Amino acid sequence: MSMARAPEVICGQRLFRVKIAGTFTSVQSAASPRGTMEAPRPAGTFVVVGGGIAGVTCAEQLAVSFPEEDILLVTASPVIKAVTNFRQVSKVLEEFDVEEQPGTMLESRFPNIKVIESGVKRLKSEDHCIFTEDGREFVYKKLCLCAGAKPKLIYEGNPRVLGIRDTDSAQEFQKELAKARRIMIVGNGGIALELAYEIEGCEVVWAIKDKAIGNTFFDAGAAEFLTSKLMSEKSEAKIAHKRTIYTVEEAKKETRTKSKADYVGSALGPDWHGGLALKGTEEFSHSVHIETRCEVKKIYLEEEFKIMKKKSLAFPKDHHKSVTADKEMWPVYVELTNGKIYGCDFLVSATGVTPNVHPFLHRNNFALGEDGGLRVDDQMRTSLPDIYAAGDICTACWQPSPVWQQMRLWTQARQMGYYAAKCMAAASMGHPIDMDFSFELFAHVTKFFNYKVVLLGKYNAQGLGADHELMLRCTRGQEYVKVVMQNGRMMGAVLIGETDLEETFENLILNQMDLSSYGEDLLDPNIDIEDYFD
């Protein structure tokens, strides 16, 4: 290897030499300012691992903060995820598109970013270096791990069980769906909600552990509002206003009513299904049957099932008629804990994610969160020196604002990537920075069942205990508004439909104004609430 003299980069008090023959390496640090020789410290550069939203945002921000330095983005995926058309909708709500781009596009936008397309197979934190699949070694002075998460599949490895995370897995799913007459969706979060609504021309049995759909986002009331849309998409919804103040107890009553290697690509972006025809072999639109309060007990492949001589059920087309035995044979049979068995072409496991920490754990004693993510503090630092983490891979372990919680979403991946870069820069300059404003209030805007959905703060009264009340306004087929109040203060809100309330509610949650005197007026559709609080 040629050892041509490397360019020198001044960072703080130290003189580093970086980049030798296309790789990055360390040299011993210069003498300390006091003139005594410190123990040799690794030099190297800023390295970010992961080409998803968190990693790319982090690398971009580092590139802006250190225009004279090389920033290395090491990613297992051949494309990176770039945030485009960023719109700050209000103080905290943001919307953006996510584009898959070749790494070279990022390099041309930020000439000091170098994208290395290779998976990191090992981290040696005591030597400040990472090793990639293609045999290279990179020394970092500060490292940010943004390797995302992996789908937490039930019956992983079974050829009839699919998960959806990246472009490859989505295409695989689409290919299988195009040949399918019936599938089963297991799980009750974001992906399951999207699939149940988007899939056409295929019977869908949707098995959920809970009493109502969409438990990660909605309570039973909102779920009921959405379920009616799912079941009667083509019929005209009757418009009726209903405004009630619900206490917690009343709300409870309402409740009645695989890849080439081990690496995954980046998580899919907004409207990921927009470009994919999610259509089975049949000619009808939605045909969804929901099995509540059950889990998968066992799955059997066709041959196994034949030997078992168990009975499977036909798809319940008419909910009032009694269930009948299925006469058809299917590639896979799913036995649920409620005793029912359905045959289908395949099963989609939309059962959440698990942080992708595995490649970094060997001999690195990272502190992990309860959900298995790398614990990070309020400066996005992991428990190991000079290693930061952001996005789906990390578990936020700082004392959060009373109206913020971590959820593995791309808005948070962007915010964390951005803030981690700021923290890395600040630490290099020797001073910590204040927590970014985006962590003051949980805010998520998305779309389910073709409705705009805005979630603010403790939108499901998470962690508030019994001492809170809910206020509801619901116009069937049009909008669903729920606010969570505690001691007269607004703590959270769910806004479904074009309610136009997000900015006002965001302010009310942020400023924690005592709203006791407004009572039900708060949700009165005849009162212009924006004027009220001007």
Ligand SMILES: Cc1cc2nc3c(=O)[nH]c(=O)nc-3n(C[C@H](O)[C@H](O)[C@H](O)COP(=O)(O)OP(=O)(O)OC[C@H]3O[C@@H](n4cnc5c(N)ncnc54)[C@H](O)[C@@H]3O)c2cc1C
């Ligand atoms: C189907 C689907 C729909 C979604 N819809 C929404 C939505 O509507 N709204 C929303 O807010 N969120 C949504 N999400 C969640 C959102 O996409 C993620 O929270 C977010 O993208 C996570 O970003 P990230 O950068 O942390 O991780 P990722 O996007 O997973 O990126 C991780 C990166 O690390 C790379 N990598 C992994 N291992 C290694 C390694 N060993 N070495 C090097 N590189 C590695 C990967 O190739 C990838 O580039 C959805 C997720 C899915 C799967």
Ligand SMILES: NC(=O)c1ccc[n+]([C@@H]2O[C@H](COP(=O)([O-])OP(=O)(O)OC[C@H]3O[C@@H](n4cnc5c(N)ncnc54)[C@H](O)[C@@H]3O)[C@@H](O)[C@H]2O)c1
């Ligand atoms: N529009 C959006 O905001 C959106 C859309 C899709 C996905 N996402 C995000 O993408 C990620 C992946 O989505 P997801 O839907 O897989 O995860 P999720 O965390 O949203 O939902 C997981 C669901 O699986 C259920 N579950 C877990 N283990 C189960 C088991 N063994 N059996 C049955 N059910 C089980 C949980 O109760 C939960 O309902 C999440 O971070 C999610 O927030 C967001």
